[in-house]
Amino acid sequence: MILGQLAPAGGRLEVLGEPPHRGNPSIGYVPQGSVFDPELSIRGRDFVGLGVDGHRWGVRLGGRAKANADVSASLEAVGASDYADRPLGSLSGGEQQRLLLGQALVGRPRLLVMDEPLSHLDVRNQIAIVQLISEVARARGLTVLLIAHDVNLLLPHIDLVLYIAHGRSAIGKPSEIITSERLTEIYSSPVEVLTDSRGRVFVVGLEEEVSHPHA
Amino acid sequence: MRELAIHLTVSNTSPALSWNIFDDLAALFHYEFMVHAFEAGTIVAIVAGAIGYFVILRASAFAAHALSHIGFAGATGAVVLGVSPVFGLLAFTLVSGMTIGALGNRLRGRDVTIGIVLAWTLGLGVLFISLYRGYATEAYALLFGEILGISATDVAITLVAGVVTVVALTAIYRPLLFSSVDEDLASAKGVPVTALSIAFMAILAVAVTEAVQVVGVLLIFALIVTPAAIAVRFTSRPSIAILTGIVLALLFTWLGLAIAYYSPHPVSFFITSLAFFTYVGVRMSEPLRSRLGRRAAIAQAAG
Numbered sequence: 396m397i398l399g400q401l402a403p404a405g406g407r408l409e410v411l412g413e414p415p416h417r418g419n420p421s422i423g424y425v426p427q428g429s430v431f432d433p434e435l436s437i438r439g440r441d442f443v444g445l446g447v448d449g450h451r452w453g454v455r456l457g458g459r460a461k462a463n464a465d466v467s468a469s470l471e472a473v474g475a476s477d478y479a480d481r482p483l484g485s486l487s488g489g490e491q492q493r494l495l496l497g498q499a500l501v502g503r504p505r506l507l508v509m510d511e512p513l514s515h516l517d518v519r520n521q522i523a524i525v526q527l528i529s530e531v532a533r534a535r536g537l538t539v540l541l542i543a544h545d546v547n548l549l550l551p552h553i554d555l556v557l558y559i560a561h562g563r564s565a566i567g568k569p570s571e572i573i574t575s576e577r578l579t580e581i582y583s584s585p586v587e588v589l590t591d592s593r594g595r596v597f598v599v600g601l602e603e604e605v606s607h608p609h610a
Numbered sequence: 611m612r613e614l615a616i617h618l619t620v621s622n623t624s625p626a627l628s629w630n631i632f633d634d635l636a637a638l639f640h641y642e643f644m645v646h647a648f649e650a651g652t653i654v655a656i657v658a659g660a661i662g663y664f665v666i667l668r669a670s671a672f673a674a675h676a677l678s679h680i681g682f683a684g685a686t687g688a689v690v691l692g693v694s695p696v697f698g699l700l701a702f703t704l705v706s707g708m709t710i711g712a713l714g715n716r717l718r719g720r721d722v723t724i725g726i727v728l729a730w731t732l733g734l735g736v737l738f739i740s741l742y743r744g745y746a747t748e749a750y751a752l753l754f755g756e757i758l759g760i761s762a763t764d765v766a767i768t769l770v771a772g773v774v775t776v777v778a779l780t781a782i783y784r785p786l787l788f789s790s791v792d793e794d795l796a797s798a799k800g801v802p803v804t805a806l807s808i809a810f811m812a813i814l815a816v817a818v819t820e821a822v823q824v825v826g827v828l829l830i831f832a833l834i835v836t837p838a839a840i841a842v843r844f845t846s847r848p849s850i851a852i853l854t855g856i857v858l859a860l861l862f863t864w865l866g867l868a869i870a871y872y873s874p875h876p877v878s879f880f881i882t883s884l885a886f887f888t889y890v891g892v893r894m895s896e897p898l899r900s901r902l903g904r905r906a907a908i909a910q911a912a913g
Contacts, residue, residue, distance in 0.1 A: 398798045418800020426794035432669070436842035436851070437791055449788030450799045453781055482846040483791075498795070 397508060397540070398424060411505055418450055423499030427510035427542075431491055435484035439494040442483055443469055446498035469501040470494075472531060489520035493527070500531065507532070509541045513548065521548050528552075546573070550596050573598060627872050638871055646760045647877070651863040653765075653772040654824045655833065659856030660779060661817045662838030663848070664810060667790040671835050672721050673710050673811070676728045677818045678827040680706045683731040685752050685822075686738035695752060696767070699822060702731070703815035711811030714804060755826035755878045757867070764823065771820050778813050786810055787848055824863065825878050833859055836885040840892050858888065 396403050399415040408414070411421050423446075446469075447462045448455060455462065470476045475493040478486055483494065492512055499507055509528070513521045529552040532539045543549060546556070550569060557566040558581050565572050565581050572578075573596065578586035586600035625637055639645050665674050681703040688698025706727065713720055739749050751759065760768075779786075789796035789803040797803045821833050841854035866881030873880075 400798065416800075417798070424795065424798045426792070426798065431792075434669075435667075435791070436846040437667070437787075437848060438846045441846075441848055442791060445784070445788045445791065445796075446799075449784050449796065450801050451784055454783045480846075 397506075398422065420502055421505045423502060423504035423507045425492075425495045425499050425507075425509040425512050428515065430488065430515055431483045431486075433484045436482045438480050439475060439483055439486065439490075439497075440466060440470065440479040442494055443479070443497045443501050446501040465501055469497045472500060473497040473527060487520075488516050489523065492516060492520070492524055496524070496527065496531075500535075503535075505538065507537055507539045509539065511542050511544070513543055513545070518548075525549060525552060547597055550598075569596075625872060634872075638868055643758050643760070644867070644871060646762060646765050647757045647867055648864070649765045650760045650768045651757060651824055651867055652860065653768050654820050655859035655863040656856050657772045657775050657817045658821050658833040659837045659841075659859035660776060660852050661814055662834045662836075662855050662859070663841065663852045664779075664786060664790060665814065665834060666838045666842055667787070668810070670811075670814075671831070673707075673724060674814060674818065674834050675831060676724045677703045677707050677710075677811075677815055678822060678830040679728050680731045681815075681818060681822065682752060682827045683735040683738065685827075686735045686742070686749060689748060690738045690742045695748070696819065699752075700816070700819045703818050704812055706731075707811035707815035707818075708808050711808035712804065714807060751826070752822065753826045753828050754876065755822070755824050755829060757824045757877050760823060768820055768823065771816055775813050775816050775820070778809070782806060782809055825881055829878050829882050832862065832882040832885040836889050837862065840889055843892055843896070858885075862888070 396408055397410050397415055399410075399417040399419065410419065443466045444462060447465055448458075467476070470479045473493045473496045475490065475497050478490055479494075483491065486494070495512070496509075499509075507528075512524060512528075516524065525548050528539055528541070531537065541549065550573070553569055555566065556569050556572050558564060558572060558578070560582050563581055565577060573588055575586060575588045578588065578598065578600075584600070586598060589597045589599060591597065628634055628637075639648070665671055681699040684698035684700075684702025685695035686698070687702075688695050691698075710720070710724060713723065739746070785796065785801045786806055786809075788799070789801050789806050793803050817834065818830060821830055825833055837858035838851070838855040840858055841851045844854060845851050862881050862884045866877055866884055869880045870877040
């Protein structure tokens with residue numbers, strides 16, 4: 396809906412002060428489950444370049460130097476310069492995710508929408524990507540809307556959390572929402588929020604939710 | 611038919627190769643039918659090499675193959691109706707191509723659906739051949755190509771169709787590349803992915819119709835798929851890959867024509883063999899090339 400691909404069933408939606416429309420240049424997007432075909436033979440650099448003008452008709456005629464500079468800057472920002480000239484299909488999941496992020500950032504958006512960018516990564520890469528997103532967002536004053544199943548990795552970085560489960564939702568500051576009581580209420584199954592000796596917060600208990608699903 | 615007869619007499623008394631390369635080249639262009647063959651072959655190779663890149667990128671090789679076979683039924687049907695086979699070919703490939711395009715690139719059962727339609731249309735083709743007696747030569751030409759029987763008018767038509775396909779492909783180049791790499795992303799960026807998919811298959815249908823003249827419906831892979839498949843193993847830059855595909859398609863066509871001129875065997879055989887053995891050679895040399903690449907990288911790191 397934010398991307399303008401679906402119309403809301405009811406109510407009114409405004410994105411960055413205007414009605415949602417497809418191809419909004421102020422939004423950078425990383426779609427869900429983007430794993431490229433191993434045979435896909437296109438350079439990461441060309442892929443990020445598609446974020447600049449891939450939606451325009453014809454071939455790139457003018458503005459080549461500026462486009463190349465924008466692409467290089469974006470690759471630098473996500474730390475993907477070293478493998479930007481290798482085929483996309485031959486890269487690891489973490490490398491592909493960085494290039495997807497680079498592609499989303501190249502148009503200098505104000506809002507970054509990421510649909511489960513962590514779901515197919517190993518824990519080390521998940522932490523690295525979250526760190527990267529957080530750094531870029533703070534450096535550029537960017538709003539990030541990130542959809543994830545596991546909140547734990549994100550907890551140190553998020554300002555606002557929206558929980559959606561069993562047709563119920565709750566939105567607010569993590570310190571208000573992520574408490575044992577509130578989460579237990581939302582999921583209608585016992586959830587515990589723990590704090591370790593270094594002050595880090597963990598959410599546990601949703602495992603039971605999976606093994607004993609509520610009808 | 612008349613031109614085919616000329617071709618047959620020429621083939622039966624294959625010209626001998628001299629040791630003078632200039633004489634040989636001059637002899638190659640001595641006959642008008644060879645000049646036409648080179649002209650049409652060049653146009654078709656450029657179109658096939660260019661569109662082949664997107665066929666590979668979109669993993670639509672089977673769709674491309676199926677298009678030509680479905681076109682066969684259209685061509686034989688046209689002959690039964692007393693119309694030029696090119697029109698039947700074009701009509702069938704266009705309609706089926708745009709239908710395949712509308713099905714979308716992600717549909718899982720797409721290849722099964724295409725295969726089922728393909729089998730039925732080939733059956734139709736057989737029926738049409740049997741309805742038109744004495745048609746075997748024409749059917750043979752459609753199946754395996756008839757590049758030595760191309761008239762000046764055919765060359766002109768091929769040129770027009772070739773220009774149309776290249777211009778259309780250039781016009782949709784960037785969004786087509788985008789939606790071929792990541793359809794979800796392109797769609798979110800406002801690229802009309804389904805319309806592009808249909809447009810691409812329509813362009814492919816025209817390209818297939820052109821290429822059928824050179825290699826026939828059965829051998830279309832050699833010009834549309836093989837050159838691009840080789841190109842993407844060498845480079846992952848889209849523009850370079852397209853150029854490489856065009857150059858390879860041109861080389862296969864020109865060399866195939868030249869060799870066939872000095873031999874009693876059909877042109878299609880040489881074009882497809884050149885394409886096949888180049889592909890095999892490239893795949894077999896890959897372990898060697900990657901080892902050399904690694905060594906160069908290590909040397910660079912050390913130096």
